[in-house]
Amino acid sequence: MQPQTMPDLQQSRDHRRIPIRKVGVKNISYPIVVQDKRHTLQHTVARVDMYVDLPHQFKGTHMSRFVEILNRHREQIALDRLEEILQEMRQRLGAATAHLRVEFPYFIDKAAPVSKARSLMEYPCAFDASLAGDHLDFVLEVKVPVTSLCPCSKELSRFGAHNQRSIMTVKVRYRDFLWIEDLVELMEQCGSSPLYALLKRADEKQVTEQAYLNPRFVEDMVREAYLRLAALEQVTWFSVEAENFESIHNHSAYAAVELDRRDDRQTAGTVQP
Secondary structure, three states, X not given: OOOOOOOOHHHOEOOOOOOEEEXXXXXXXXXXXXXXXXXXXXXXXXXXXXXXXEOOOEOOOOHHHHHHXXXXXXXXXXXXXXXXXXXXXXXXXOOOEEXXXXXXXXXXXXXXXXXXXXXXXXXXXXXXXXXXXXXXXXXXXXXEEEEEEOHHHHHHOOOOOOXXXXXXXXXXXXXXXXXXXXXXXXXXXXXXXXXXXXXXXHHHHHHHHHHHHOOOOHHHHHHHXXXXXXXXXXXXXXXXXXXXXXXXXXXXXXXXXXXXXXXXXXXXXXXXX
């Protein structure tokens, strides 16, 4: 008895003539391997989004094929395999463009400044890659928590100054390899003090006094990041956002800068230099 042919509704005609820029699957939990500056490789678990474009004449895409492709690259979801995965997505799904976003926690072993007690700090990261024609576009994203101490509060107050935890989000395009650890260290230099998972009393004294001696507005933080990233020749584009979760307000303070050297355009904040 011949098996019954199953209808393929996704490939049926759609007459609304509306192409879709991105269609696919989102938020798949999956193990990946990331290059680690100190330990060579770091195994972590990512949230993966996979999309392709859909021409106007097709009703839908084959969602199961995204997962099949991901499973084919089991234990090989790494930075050097992204283009291969994107190529396979385009081929299997008959698409012109493919997009892949991989969000994952990355851990760095840090020593406290005085006691040297070691602990793991988590930094949310993402690989954002797309393939159109022969052009592979890749953006590395890292979120770095820091302490910021308000210069105005320090100037006005007789007793101390208010401070808060801040998140600096850096996104970069680059020509040569760039370590996540180096980006984290660069961003930490832009706040009033780095953060640590473990601090003894001597360490707490040190980071508190360091922040007090190094007050930073949110504007200072992104400008410092701009100068440091612009000095890296391999970086062709970057954006930096800083958000201060204010301790004396019910809102956040925010600033952002961007630099694009891919075609000699430059943008810093909203004011052209």
